[in-house]
Amino acid sequence: MKSWSGITFTLWLLIIVTALPGCNSPDRPLTLTLTGSSTIAPLASEIGKRFERQHPEVRIDVQTGGSSRGIADAQSGLADIGMVSRALRPEENNLYGFTLARDGIAIITHKDNPVQQLTDQQIIEIYTGQITHWKEVGGQDAPITVINKAEGRSTLELFLQHFSLKSQDIAADVIIGDNEQGIKTVAGNPDAIGYVSIGTAEFDAQQGIPIKLLPLGSIPATIENVRKGNFPLSRPLNLVTRMPPEGWVKEFINFAQSSQVHDLIKEQYFVPLEK
Amino acid sequence: MSPWRNDRLLAWCLRGCASIAGLIILLIIGFLVLEAIPALQQVGVSKFFFDRGWHPSSLASEGHFNLAPMLAGTLGAAGGAILLAAPLGIGAALFCHYYAPPFLARLYRRLIELLAGIPSVIYGLWGLVVLVPLIRQLEPPGPSLLAGILILALMILPTIALLADAALAGIPREYTQGAAALGFSRFSLIWHVALPAAKSGLLTGILLGTMRALGETMAVLMVCGNVVQVPGNLFEPIRTLTANIALEMAYAMGDHRSALFVSGLLLMALVMALITIVEILKPKSSL
Numbered sequence: 001m002k003s004w005s006g007i008t009f010t011l012w013l014l015i016i017v018t019a020l021p022g023c024n025s026p027d028r029p030l031t032l033t034l035t036g037s038s039t040i041a042p043l044a045s046e047i048g049k050r051f052e053r054q055h056p057e058v059r060i061d062v063q064t065g066g067s068s069r070g071i072a073d074a075q076s077g078l079a080d081i082g083m084v085s086r087a088l089r090p091e092e093n094n095l096y097g098f099t100l101a102r103d104g105i106a107i108i109t110h111k112d113n114p115v116q117q118l119t120d121q122q123i124i125e126i127y128t129g130q131i132t133h134w135k136e137v138g139g140q141d142a143p144i145t146v147i148n149k150a151e152g153r154s155t156l157e158l159f160l161q162h163f164s165l166k167s168q169d170i171a172a173d174v175i176i177g178d179n180e181q182g183i184k185t186v187a188g189n190p191d192a193i194g195y196v197s198i199g200t201a202e203f204d205a206q207q208g209i210p211i212k213l214l215p216l217g218s219i220p221a222t223i224e225n226v227r228k229g230n231f232p233l234s235r236p237l238n239l240v241t242r243m244p245p246e247g248w249v250k251e252f253i254n255f256a257q258s259s260q261v262h263d264l265i266k267e268q269y270f271v272p273l274e275k
Numbered sequence: 276m277s278p279w280r281n282d283r284l285l286a287w288c289l290r291g292c293a294s295i296a297g298l299i300i301l302l303i304i305g306f307l308v309l310e311a312i313p314a315l316q317q318v319g320v321s322k323f324f325f326d327r328g329w330h331p332s333s334l335a336s337e338g339h340f341n342l343a344p345m346l347a348g349t350l351g352a353a354g355g356a357i358l359l360a361a362p363l364g365i366g367a368a369l370f371c372h373y374y375a376p377p378f379l380a381r382l383y384r385r386l387i388e389l390l391a392g393i394p395s396v397i398y399g400l401w402g403l404v405v406l407v408p409l410i411r412q413l414e415p416p417g418p419s420l421l422a423g424i425l426i427l428a429l430m431i432l433p434t435i436a437l438l439a440d441a442a443l444a445g446i447p448r449e450y451t452q453g454a455a456a457l458g459f460s461r462f463s464l465i466w467h468v469a470l471p472a473a474k475s476g477l478l479t480g481i482l483l484g485t486m487r488a489l490g491e492t493m494a495v496l497m498v499c500g501n502v503v504q505v506p507g508n509l510f511e512p513i514r515t516l517t518a519n520i521a522l523e524m525a526y527a528m529g530d531h532r533s534a535l536f537v538s539g540l541l542l543m544a545l546v547m548a549l550i551t552i553v554e555i556l557k558p559k560s561s562l
Contacts, residue, residue, distance in 0.1 A: 145415060150522040151329075175503075188417070189408065
């Protein structure tokens with residue numbers, strides 16, 4: 001009998017503990033939930049803060065999880081708005097997409113690396129392990145350290161898609177998570193090559209971090225060229241919804257696309273679009 | 276209230292606390308199993324060990340799900356770290372107890388405690404910007420099993436040193452006094468009396484250190500290179516099970532996500548196996 005009462009006691013405690021977070025006050029402010037791309041999330045939460053200041057009755061809740069989650073949550077209705085840092089695919093045309101800004105991917109090497117330019121074919125051969133030495137592309141006498149992004153990241157997807165590669169084909173020496181990790185790895189290794197978000201790369205290069213952005217197809221990797229749409233390896237940053245937006249969702253999307261947030265977009269080193 | 280009743284109340288409360296602690300572990304394991312089941316069913320257990328590689332996809336039929344290289348990476352990094360940190364940590368504790376003058380011992384202990392308090396991401400950052408470039412000069416690319424071992428050894432060193440210190444402090448005075456009375460040299464005292472008497476505590480320290488090394492994520496993620504492969508030598512990059520989860524969880528969907536829970540389950544199994552082994556090795560009655 002003794003042990004049974006112990007168990008009942010524990011169960012009651014558990015029930016109380018699990019029930020506590022469920023007590024929501026009924027008059028809480030209306031919440032818009034955004035989930036998806038970790039590239040867009042910091043920008044979206046800045047835009048959200050400014051929107052909340054103008055409309056105190058609305059709360060903007062931003063969660064990351066990658067573009068695929070943005071698509072999935074928008075489709076399932078788990079989120080009011082999904083964040084997707086790539087162009088929508090044909091099978092995703094049941095969603096409504098709104099482009100906020102553009103982002104580009106830059107191929108980066110160490111500043112001291114004498115190689116000034118690589119052709120698309122050379123980049124493909126470096127990433128598939130056919131070229132393993134900088135000498136083969138006119139560089140110093142050193143083996144190439146190939147840096148790749150982790151599986152599932154949209155930067156990786158965009159890179160693979162642009163060069164028509166499969167992730168199985170890539171012979172990487174280092175696999176990184178976020179952009180900063182990639183930049184630090186290249187900055188610490190004169191023989192490394194990697195690719196990261198162009199905004200972060202241009203910012204860090206200006207801050208004196210020893211990295212160099214390589215041109216692609218002889219087009220310099222600059223924010224300016226991404227804005228013009230010239231740079232081949234760039235992507236739109238999209239907000240997506242399941243239904244045509246209305247009410248607060250529409251208000252928020254209009255606000256995010258307006259010139260009122262261009263300063264925020266520039267602060268995150270993305271490229272705002274002229275409407 | 277009679278003292279007897281008080282006793283019973285306390286016993287009940289403690290019993291409740293203990294069951295909650297136990298239940299939490301069971302809930303975590305249950306949750307892991309529940310999340311891992313879809314992948315275990317779709318992919319099959321054998322593919323997690325004998326597939327062509329780790330190229331997960333949200334559909335099991337399209338992806339490859341071999342976790343064995345990451346298991347090898349985890350064991351290699353943690354094992355190497357323990358081999359380095361255990362003698363150093365126990366040596367540090369012995370130094371504190373039997374050789375250092377008291378003021379130096381106190382200072383040294385504070386220093387070790389400070390080392391234990393540094394967040395792992397700081398170790399990782401230091402590893403990424405200082406240690407990895409150094410290793411690269413020895414042999415490129417730099418991020419490697421060796422970098423992981425060194426960082427992990429540094430991180431678990433204070434755990435082992437502090438627990439060894441506590442274990443040595445717990446040795447009954449009569450033991451050391453008896454040894455001194457018998458005319459033992461300081462070395463024989465340590466070797467024949469102190470270490471055997473503190474064996475259980477030292478093992479606990481090493482076990483806790485191993486656990487921390489197995490579970491460490493951020494620092495390992497930053498210095499190990501994260502390439503999925505069985506390392507051929509110390510200079511090749513590896514990916515650990517924890518780094519695998521941290522790298523990919525945020526972006527994983529469907530069977531890929533579920534497969535990451537399988538790697539969590541595998542890590543859990545590894546830890547449980549380790550605890551079992553140490554339980555068996557441990558002297559049955561410690562003193």
